[in-house]
Amino acid sequence: MKNKNFLFVIALLVSTIAFGQNELKVGYRAPNINITDYILNTPIDKDFSNKLILLEFWATWCGPCLEEVPNLNILQKKFEFKKDFVFISITDEKPDKVLRTLKRIPFNSIVVSDQTGKTFKNFIGDKDGSYSIPATILIDTKGIVKWIGTPHDLNDSILEKFINNKELSGSDYPNIDEQSGPIFIKSGEEKITDIAYKMIYDEASMYSFTLLNGKKNEFSMNVNTLREQGLYFDLNKNLISIISNLSNISESQIILPENLKEQNYSLFYKNKNFNTEKESKQDVKMNLIKSLHLTENVILKKTDVYVFKVQNKNKLEEIINETEVKNGFNGTHFLFSNLGMDDAIKSIGLYYKVIVKNKTNLNGKYDFILKNNSLEDMKKDLEIYGLSLEKLTEDIEFYKYE
Known part of the structure; x- marks a missing residue:
């Protein structure tokens, strides 16, 4: 199923x-x-x-x-x-x-x-x-x-x-x-799960968007099945994280009003008439901005960026005929499994809170095991895969919300 x-x-x-x-x-x-x-x-x-x-x-x-x-x-x-x-x-x-x-x-x-x-x-x-x-x-x-x-x-x-x-x-x-594992939802907080189950099982509901205030220091999670079911949840996430995920940009490129930087939200979206994941994510973001009475402005700023490039494609081993994507990390390494370059780079940017750009022109899926204690050490590991990480200064788009 x-x-x-x-x-x-x-x-x-x-x-x-x-x-x-x-x-x-x-x-x-x-x-x-x-x-x-x-x-x-x-x-x-x-x-x-x-x-x-x-x-x-x-x-x-x-x-x-x-x-x-x-x-x-x-x-x-x-x-x-x-x-x-x-x-x-x-x-x-x-x-x-x-x-x-x-x-x-x-x-x-x-x-x-x-x-x-x-x-x-x-x-x-x-x-x-x-x-x-x-x-x-x-x-x-x-x-x-x-x-x-x-x-x-x-x-x-x-x-x-x-x-x-x-x-x-x-x-x-x-x-x-x-x-024992964590209890993600405490007793008396059934509202979130009620909404989630309603979205899954209510066949009469074709399109809906709900935004609730979240809480700090509570369990947070993102669920995205837009490609298969038209469902998207962000549970108890901060606004910068939500916008970053929906826009596929670094959190460093998002500028928020001071009063919204520390606020967490739970977002629920359903669209049974979805087209592509990209279009659906854009629709979620527009609903979010409208609900918070914000306007979005794109501005250019000169800033430091880290650029991924291919130095030796022969060192890369593309993953063929595998569907399962599982990723993790520990105290020393990133563990990327059957992942596209865009997704791997986004994770690295979030971890180090820097802007990372993909200039590899690679569309395949790959496995990577990379040191995560510093960008310099990770650069050495990338060379094993025929990749390079170069620090540049460029004009970058920043998304400002007011």
């Missing part, structure tokens, strides 16, 4: 997703580990029965997962003397996609995939089909689950006890209650 993912997003607004609500528990027999593809560090002996197993669930788009890889590599090196102890990193993605990440992030573990999703479902899946990653499970030689947590919770002491079949104490287990 077209709206499956969208409905899942809306469901997040009215429910709590808790870590570890699947049926698997310490002391239970572990389900079978189903593997469809061996991708890296393939062992000669693929029979994992009667072996100690560290099973790590991860994905190429999961920032926290990749952030923990160096720690797992160190732990594996420390315990490599234990020949019947295997580290397995499992994803549910296609090998080609995984290999693109492995070119940049070294894994010492046995990297595998289960494209059926059975292993994810049986080990860490919740009843609604969702799951939390990264997740790590220790399984003993008899197939019994001895520990459930995340790579961040894992340490030498836990693994020493595990390989020596010693009992793990309460301090060795993560506090599951503290890892």
Whole structure:
């Protein structure tokens, strides 16, 4: 169904997703580990029965997962003397996609995939089909689950006890209650979800626009299904962010009255007679400006900009026949997966609060893993992909609202 993912997003607004609500528990027999593809560090002996197993669930788009890889590599090196102890990193993605990440992030573990999703479902899946990653499970030689947590919770002491079949104490287990997910909508705030559900299910409603005041320090989210369903939501976002997303320009190019800079809004738009996403976004913006009694003026200002260019196209690997787009970041890197240059550049501009222009003339989709601690370090990573980032001073359009 077209709206499956969208409905899942809306469901997040009215429910709590808790870590570890699947049926698997310490002391239970572990389900079978189903593997469809061996991708890296393939062992000669693929029979994992009667072996100690560290099973790590991860994905190429999961920032926290990749952030923990160096720690797992160190732990594996420390315990490599234990020949019947295997580290397995499992994803549910296609090998080609995984290999693109492995070119940049070294894994010492046995990297595998289960494209059926059975292993994810049986080990860490919740009843609604969702799951939390990264997740790590220790399984003993008899197939019994001895520990459930995340790579961040894992340490030498836990693994020493595990390989020596010693009992793990309460301090060795993560506090599951503290890892529960956020409640996005508090009781008494049903108005937002009422509007969202009405827009989805009310077939009589063909065109509508609603703008509500938002709140600071509350959960915010953008949902855009204009291409498939003509729906667009901005939940509890500041005005600069909303206009930036609708106009596809940097937040640095937007000038607002002082009294509106700190105001948050929740915006709901439905148009079943939409044409293109670009036209629909323009319609949303015009409704927004009208609702706030603003006028838009475009002015030119000379300012610093960062320009993306292609230096060596042969270094770029265009993604073909992949539909899933998943992106993330961690404390050190951006993780762009199957993303167009415009979208990647927009994310970088928002992160560094600078104006970034795309002069690559690239229309394809690509994977990028880029350092995010500074623009200078990111420039070095871009060279690996045959791209450059150049700082220039240009006349730039600024959008002023009064």
